Amino acid sequence: MKYIEKLRNSGLRPTKQRLQICEVLFDAEKTFHFTINDLANKIKKQLNNKISLATIYNTVHAFEKKGYLKQIPINSNQTYFDTNISDHHHFYDLKEEKLIDLENSDVGPINILKKIEGKKIKSVEVLVKLED
Amino acid sequence: MKYIEKLRNSGLRPTKQRLQICEVLFDAEKTFHFTINDLANKIKKQLNNKISLATIYNTVHAFEKKGYLKQIPINSNQTYFDTNISDHHHFYDLKEEKLIDLENSDVGPINILKKIEGKKIKSVEVLVKLED
DNA sequence: ACACTTTTTTAGAATGGTTATAAACTAGAC
DNA sequence: GTCTAGTTTATAACCATTCTAAAAAAGTGT
Numbered sequence: 001m002k003y004i005e006k007l008r009n010s011g012l013r014p015t016k017q018r019l020q021i022c023e024v025l026f027d028a029e030k031t032f033h034f035t036i037n038d039l040a041n042k043i044k045k046q047l048n049n050k051i052s053l054a055t056i057y058n059t060v061h062a063f064e065k066k067g068y069l070k071q072i073p074i075n076s077n078q079t080y081f082d083t084n085i086s087d088h089h090h091f092y093d094l095k096e097e098k099l100i101d102l103e104n105s106d107v108g109p110i111n112i113l114k115k116i117e118g119k120k121i122k123s124v125e126v127l128v129k130l131e132d
Numbered sequence: 133m134k135y136i137e138k139l140r141n142s143g144l145r146p147t148k149q150r151l152q153i154c155e156v157l158f159d160a161e162k163t164f165h166f167t168i169n170d171l172a173n174k175i176k177k178q179l180n181n182k183i184s185l186a187t188i189y190n191t192v193h194a195f196e197k198k199g200y201l202k203q204i205p206i207n208s209n210q211t212y213f214d215t216n217i218s219d220h221h222h223f224y225d226l227k228e229e230k231l232i233d234l235e236n237s238d239v240g241p242i243n244i245l246k247k248i249e250g251k252k253i254k255s256v257e258v259l260v261k262l263e264d
Numbered sequence: 265a266c267a268c269t270t271t272t273t274t275a276g277a278a279t280g281g282t283t284a285t286a287a288a289c290t291a292g293a294c
Numbered sequence: 295g296t297c298t299a300g301t302t303t304a305t306a307a308c309c310a311t312t313c314t315a316a317a318a319a320a321g322t323g324t
Contacts, residue, residue, distance in 0.1 A: 052302060116223060126256060127258075
């Protein structure tokens with residue numbers, strides 16, 4: 001299993017559940033956006049196997065903390081995650097309620113001129129809302 | 133009352149509650165960020181007067197729809213609103229969990245190169261996360 | 265001022281995503 | 295195998311938000 005090492009290196013025990021979640025998240029052809037609920041359904045269908053919701057929450061948060069997933073800043077009743085952890089941005093189609101990736105090169109350089117004493121910039125995220 | 137006209141022009145009846153909420157939101161010296169809970173407390177303290185939570189939710193959403201308030205896209209368990217409706221962005225201090233305004237001129241022009249067929253750009257919002 | 269209609273307010277219940285709990289289980293170390 | 299700390303699980307708890315239905319207020323016409 002190729003994820004055993006990855007988990008161990010992060011200080012996470014490679015349990016059956018975590019390895020299965022890794023498969024679903026990181027073996028996909030393309031990166032994707034998901035909510036916890038989306039992921040639970042995907043797991044059930046794809047692995048024909050139920051993992052407790054609590055475990056899915058725990059694991060997703062653990063992976064996010066380790067930098068294997070990113071949360072997408074958007075106002076919604078659910079939290080959206082992204083398996084694409086590269087520096088990039090998002091379109092949000094308000095009508096379809098769908099997220100679309102925007103490569104960094106689609107946005108051009110962003111230069112933050114204001115500085116805050118004693119603080120470093122951790123990330124710069126752009127959300128472009130779309131209407132018809 | 134200066135807000136009666138404003139409300140009427142928006143097709144909203146100028147009720148006592150809506151006028152009071154207008155006062156708290158729009159008579160402030162500076163624009164500010166708030167959650168519904170913040171606002172409820174501010175109303176209670178500032179006006180010495182309780183307005184039902186349901187009314188506050190209704191009113192804030194009505195004002196947002198009319199463009200008198202903006203939602204701030206950020207991942208939090210609560211929804212953040214902004215009385216500053218000008219085109220601008222935000223720092224988010226992860227440690228203090230505090231939002232700071234970023235004027236448009238602090239960010240420089242953002243040019244979205246990718247186009248989506250049949251969709252118009254409604255807004256471009258930048259969130260800059262800060263760490264120590 | 266009054267009657268009538270529509271909108272608004274309200275308290276409290278319901279909803280639903282997320283987190284906490286505590287008991288059963290598992291991985292890793294010796 | 296035994297032990298310990300970490301993990302999983304079902305379920306309960308939490309809490310921001312929305313719904314509900316009844317009372318109150320606003321607007322309109324008379």
